Amino acid sequence: LESEIESVAKAAEATRLEEERRKNLSEAERQKERDAASQNVPDKNRIAPAYAFSDLKGKLDYPVAGDVLRRYGDADGTGHASQGMLIASGPEALVTAPADASVVFAGTFRSFGEMIILNLGDGYHMVLSGMDQVKVRPGRFVFAGEPIATMGVKRVASATALALETDQPTLYIELSKDKTPVDSRPWWSATDAGKARNDS
Numbered sequence: 001l002e003s004e005i006e007s008v009a010k011a012a013e014a015t016r017l018e019e020e021r022r023k024n025l026s027e028a029e030r031q032k033e034r035d036a037a038s039q040n041v042p043d044k045n046r047i048a049p050a051y052a053f054s055d056l057k058g059k060l061d062y063p064v065a066g067d068v069l070r071r072y073g074d075a076d077g078t079g080h081a082s083q084g085m086l087i088a089s090g091p092e093a094l095v096t097a098p099a100d101a102s103v104v105f106a107g108t109f110r111s112f113g114e115m116i117i118l119n120l121g122d123g124y125h126m127v128l129s130g131m132d133q134v135k136v137r138p139g140r141f142v143f144a145g146e147p148i149a150t151m152g153v154k155r156v157a158s159a160t161a162l163a164l165e166t167d168q169p170t171l172y173i174e175l176s177k178d179k180t181p182v183d184s185r186p187w188w189s190a191t192d193a194g195k196a197r198n199d200s
Contacts (some may be wrong), residue, residue, distance in 0.1 A: 015102055015119050049100035057186045059101075060098045060144075063128060064089045064151065064171045072183040082175030083181035084127070091169060094133040095131055095149040097142040106134045112172075116148060126184075127174040 022030070048105030052167045066089035084134040101118035104125070115129040116136065142148055151169035175184035 011016065015121060019121065028192055040186045049121045051100070053099060053122045056099055059189055060187045061085060061096075061189060063098050063148075063173065064093050064095045066090065066093065066168075066171070069170065072181070072185065077143060084172055086130075086185060087171045087173065088168040089171055090152045091153040092132075093151045093169065094147050095128065095151060097144055097146045097148050098126070099144045100124070101142055102147075103136045103142060106136050106138055113194045114149065118142070121176045125176050125179075127172070127176075129172045130170050132169070 064087055066087040068085060069088050070076070070082050070086040072082060074082045088113055097118065099118075099120055101120045103116060104119050105115065105117040107115065109129075112129040114131040114134050115127065116131070116134060118126045118128070120126055128149070130151070131149040134149045136142060136148045151171065153169065173184060175182055175187070
């Protein structure tokens with residue numbers, strides 16, 4: 001994927017430079033940035049996550065409200081173990097960024113349908129696919145809870161939604177660390193309520 005999408009490399013370099021800048025901050029400067037982030041007032045000039053992604057375990061809402069159909073490690077319908085998870089949502093449900101991130105890809109990719117790839121920092125990336133409409137563009141920085149896409153009215157026939165017994169829209173979520181897929185379960189909060197819920 002990286003070899004085909006130039007924006008992935010550009011966004012990764014921008015994030016690396018920002019992470020280096022943050023390493024050189026004094027403790028007082030770091031605390032000032034943490035305080036601003038905790039007040040939930042978005043710093044529109046910020047281009048890196050307010051918190052290290054590895055510190056957010058157990059704190060993230062699902063990107064979309066719904067029922068988990070398949071988890072990391074489950075059979076994926078092709079004789080292999082799933083490298084991500086699938087959530088069945090309601091029609092036209094809102095998809096939000098689960099954490100502060102840079103958008104490194106947004107659009108249609110092969111048989112995966114509409115896809116968004118988020119650079120979460122700390123070597124973590126998240127792939128979201130199965131949406132109907134994407135509302136962000138590559139190179140943009142998004143904040144946790146910010147709307148980034150909408151689901152369709154029925155399931156997209158994609159490579160990640162094989163062998164499912166549902167017509168509901170399904171969002172595929174894959175988390176990777178240093179290019180290797182990992183189980184995202186430790187990062188999700190106990191409930192899927194909050195910013196990810198679409199109550200409208």
